[in-house]
Amino acid sequence: MLLEKPTTRRKFLLGSLLALPLSELVFKGITAAQAAEMAAPELADYKPIFFSADEWQFILAATDRLIPAGGKGKAPGALETNVPIFIDQQLHSEAFGSEIYMQGPFNTQAPATMGYQIPFRPQQMYQTGIRLINQWSQNTHQKAFHALTLEEKDAVLTQVNKNEIDFAALGEADLKPAHFFSQLLSDTKHGYLADPMYGGNKGMKAWIAIGFPGARASFTEWVKQHNVPYPLGPVSVKGERA
Numbered sequence: 001m002l003l004e005k006p007t008t009r010r011k012f013l014l015g016s017l018l019a020l021p022l023s024e025l026v027f028k029g030i031t032a033a034q035a036a037e038m039a040a041p042e043l044a045d046y047k048p049i050f051f052s053a054d055e056w057q058f059i060l061a062a063t064d065r066l067i068p069a070g071g072k073g074k075a076p077g078a079l080e081t082n083v084p085i086f087i088d089q090q091l092h093s094e095a096f097g098s099e100i101y102m103q104g105p106f107n108t109q110a111p112a113t114m115g116y117q118i119p120f121r122p123q124q125m126y127q128t129g130i131r132l133i134n135q136w137s138q139n140t141h142q143k144a145f146h147a148l149t150l151e152e153k154d155a156v157l158t159q160v161n162k163n164e165i166d167f168a169a170l171g172e173a174d175l176k177p178a179h180f181f182s183q184l185l186s187d188t189k190h191g192y193l194a195d196p197m198y199g200g201n202k203g204m205k206a207w208i209a210i211g212f213p214g215a216r217a218s219f220t221e222w223v224k225q226h227n228v229p230y231p232l233g234p235v236s237v238k239g240e241r242a
Contacts, residue, residue: 060144075209086191086200129180
């Protein structure tokens, strides 16, 4: 398991903290953003509403390698910011991908200029892509993707991105590995950088790491000041301040 953390006192604290007005929170030395972070689900305790147990293990492992924690600024990674929860909740919504025209015919060999040519909505793409990668991993490494070493995970994701794993040989000719990788990478980025109200970017940690002001009403005077750190912390759409 990637996540093995003891259960915190979050639920107990929330009952008393979230009922308090902002002035009371400040008096107690807690910002609205900190209270909101406490309100966000703990990834170790979260029960996925779209993914199966095996699919969830893949998502945890894959997003952890796409945006790992660390770096020069010791930035939070996908797991620290609840990116898997964002993806799970997005896919659970029937509206996600509903705008995609699915009547066909589809030409999966067509260039990108021809638009979306995949006979799958994002939900089906995830389920199919995860199943095929786990199948390939079992055939090649005798273990599921999430059980691989970090180096092996990186190598597999690189192969997926470069279409070096043959999905057609595994029984699915209509989905290219790179198509699935592109969807996964895009959703991982969105979950990392989106407003916390959508389930990811827990505590606005990603915004803090990159110096993004969030939904502040006015910072136009800073737009042309390149390479100058913005002096104020981010603000969420709900008005939470970090």
